[in-house]
Amino acid sequence: MSQSSERVPLTDTGRRSGSIGQFVRWLLPEDGIVDEIAVEVAAAGTRQVALTRTERELAAARILAAGGNATDIARRLFISYASAKALAARIAQENAAEAASPVLAADVA
Secondary structure, eight states, X not given: OOGGGOOOOBOTTSBBTXXXXXXXOOEEOOOSOOOHHHHHHHHHTSSOOOEEHHHHHHHHHHHHXXXXXXXXXXXXXXXXXXXXXXXXXXXXXXXXXXXXXXXXXXXXX
């Protein structure tokens, strides 16, 4: 695993252990692999986890499916409210597009 995509344990200040002034990048590059455990931990909001964009969207979708809203997404994924609101809107738009798709409706029937 390359250094830029490692999941790094943090100190309580949100910094890498042993580093001064270097914040961890919380959005990892896409690698084609979904870490379901990281998604679950992030959706629960128990601690901050580095995620790919896909993993972040899956965690947000889990939060919304459980009855959460943009505020819950922001709090659990440690992102701004504006980012959470945009993420929730994107997920809702994707869900609406899937529901309206005649191809998917034919597959379900």
